[in-house]
Amino acid sequence: MKARILVKLKDEIHDPGGRALAERLNGIGYTEVKSARLGKFIELNIETGDREKEKERIQEMCRRLLAHEVTEDFVILEEDEKTKQLNPMSK
Amino acid sequence: MDFKIAIIEFPGSFGADDFINALKKYFSVDAYKVWHLDENLKKPNLVIIPGGYAFGDYLRPGALTIGSPIVDSLRRYCNDGGKVLGVGNGFQILCELKLLPGILLENNSLEFLNTDIFVSIARNDVSFTKNFTKEEVVSVPIACRYGRFWADKRTLNELKEISSVIFRFCDIEGEVDYKNPFNDSVEAIAGIQNRTGNILGVIFRPERCCSTVSAPGYRLISGLIGNEL
Numbered sequence: 308m309k310a311r312i313l314v315k316l317k318d319e320i321h322d323p324g325g326r327a328l329a330e331r332l333n334g335i336g337y338t339e340v341k342s343a344r345l346g347k348f349i350e351l352n353i354e355t356g357d358r359e360k361e362k363e364r365i366q367e368m369c370r371r372l373l374a375h376e377v378t379e380d381f382v383i384l385e386e387d388e389k390t391k392q393l394n395p396m397s398k
Numbered sequence: 399m400d401f402k403i404a405i406i407e408f409p410g411s412f413g414a415d416d417f418i419n420a421l422k423k424y425f426s427v428d429a430y431k432v433w434h435l436d437e438n439l440k441k442p443n444l445v446i447i448p449g450g451y452a453f454g455d456y457l458r459p460g461a462l463t464i465g466s467p468i469v470d471s472l473r474r475y476c477n478d479g480g481k482v483l484g485v486g487n488g489f490q491i492l493c494e495l496k497l498l499p500g501i502l503l504e505n506n507s508l509e510f511l512n513t514d515i516f517v518s519i520a521r522n523d524v525s526f527t528k529n530f531t532k533e534e535v536v537s538v539p540i541a542c543r544y545g546r547f548w549a550d551k552r553t554l555n556e557l558k559e560i561s562s563v564i565f566r567f568c569d570i571e572g573e574v575d576y577k578n579p580f581n582d583s584v585e586a587i588a589g590i591q592n593r594t595g596n597i598l599g600v601i602f603r604p605e606r607c608c609s610t611v612s613a614p615g616y617r618l619i620s621g622l623i624g625n626e627l
Contacts (some may be wrong), residue, residue, distance in 0.1 A: 316503075320548065320581065323506050347457070375458060377550050378501055 308353055308361050309398040311393060315346030329347045349373055362396055401623050403429040404442035404489075406472065408463055410455070413448030413605065420571075420605040424616060429622060434466040434543065437612065442620055444481045445472065447488030449541065449603060459544045460491035481525075482597045483622055484543050489589075489599030490499060494515060497555065498501040498592055498599045500549035501544075517587035517588045518568040520561075524591060526598045527564055527627045529617035535572040536614040538602035545601045547587040557590060565589030565600060 316322045324345040332340040351368075352363050363384055374381035383396040403421060405414045414431050421429040434437055439445060453462035475499055476482055484492040492498040505511055512536050519530040530536070549557065557563055563612035565588040567581070568574045574586045576602060600618075608615030611627065620627055 320503070321506070323504060323508050327508055372461060372464060373457070375461075378493075378503070378548060391491055 308358060308388075310351045310353065310396065311367050311386070312349040312351065312365070312369060312373055312386040313346060313380075313382045314349065314369075315344050315378050316378055317380050320378055327338075347355070365396070378388075400441070401426050401427040401444070403444045403446060404432045404439045404441040404580075405429060405446045406434065406439075406468055407431050407448070408450075408466065408491075410443070410450050410452045411450035411487065413452035413488070413603070414526075416603075417446055417448050417605045420608050420615070421619070422468050424608050425619060425623060425625075433543070434463070434468045437467045438470050439468070439475055440605065440623065442475075442480070443482065445475060447482070447484040448490060448605075449486030452487055452491060455487075455544070458490075458494065459487055460494035463491050463494065464536075476592075476597055478599045479594065479596050481622060483604075484597070484599040485603060485605070486540075488546075489601055490544055491503055491595060492599045495561050497597055498590060499553045500547055500587075500590070501561075502544045502601070503546040503548050504544055505546050507518075510541070511545060512539075514543045515540050515588075515602065516540065516568050516570055516572075517565045518572050518574060520563045520566050524564065524595055524622075526591065526618065526621050527626075529621045531615075533572060535568060535570065537607075538604070539606045540602045542601060545583065546581050546584075547583040547590075549584060553620050554585060557585075557587075557603060558572060562590045562593065563587055564591050568576055568625055577581070 310326045325343040329343040385394040385396045407414045415545045418429050490502045493501050519534045522532045566574050566586040567588045591598045604615035604618045607613045
């Protein structure tokens with residue numbers, strides 16, 4: 308399965324990169340932008356044949372390494388095999 | 399030459415040679431490098447994790463060291479009470495391996511800060527800082543992009559309860575601004591030790607300020623190797 312993982316700093320933690328980005332967007336005319344958060348995008352291609360096990364393992368990878376448990380939030384998106392649409396992974 | 403210091407090198411670490419040069423020039427110790435794929439620390443009296451960009455700082459600084467074979471040996475060494483000093487990226491690695499609490503985030507300025515800064519000694523009753531006086535202010539070099547210490551409230555309370563904060567950013571007068579230090583580190587933290595007091599992480603570079611007996615790097619490393627000044 309293909310999974311996409313979005314990782315970002317938790318809202319309560321100051322994100323200087325996001326602040327700089329929002330300021331630049333304002334600077335080039337997009338004054339409607341009030342704030343921004345910068346994060347990471349991770350794409351995983353996993354093949355075990357057992358989709359439930361794959362979901363479990365991806366959750367574990369996120370908790371152990373891909374996202375910092377105290378400072379970062381993560382969202383896992385899984386690709387629908389037929390429609391190729393991305394949907395939040397159901398646990 | 400009995401005191402042995404192992405300096406762990408990961409791909410991207412670049413502070414090991416600075417340490418080897420400084421330790422051999424100014425201290426009578428046996429300092430040697432250990433590659434991250436090795437499994438044996440070779441029974442050192444002290445382990446140093448130097449600065450740099452271990453594994454390119456990808457994902458988060460220090461995060462990708464988790465699978466290196468030497469890490470298991472390091473954990474055993476720490477659990478047995480072995481002394482460890484993490485400097486800059488080494489501090490980040492110790493936090494990512496959960497050998498020290500908290501995490502180091504990108505500086506508020508988004509800049510790689512390569513300058514001299516002031517730190518005050520929060521505690522001098524531990525072996526690491528026994529050659530300093532309490533609340534002494536020293537000027538030390540810093541070279542990092544990820545030097546903003548952060549921990550959640552529960553961890554911060556624990557750090558306070560067990561007095562784990564050893565160094566704090568301050569101004570030349572020693573005044574600590576807890577809300578707005580120069581890189582926005584929480585509680586102005588520049589260096590902490592673990593609960594059992596055998597692991598120290600500092601964001602500054604002691605190996606770059608140890609050419610005289612009064613230099614802070616010399617005094618810190620002297621404390622680590624057990625030299626009285």
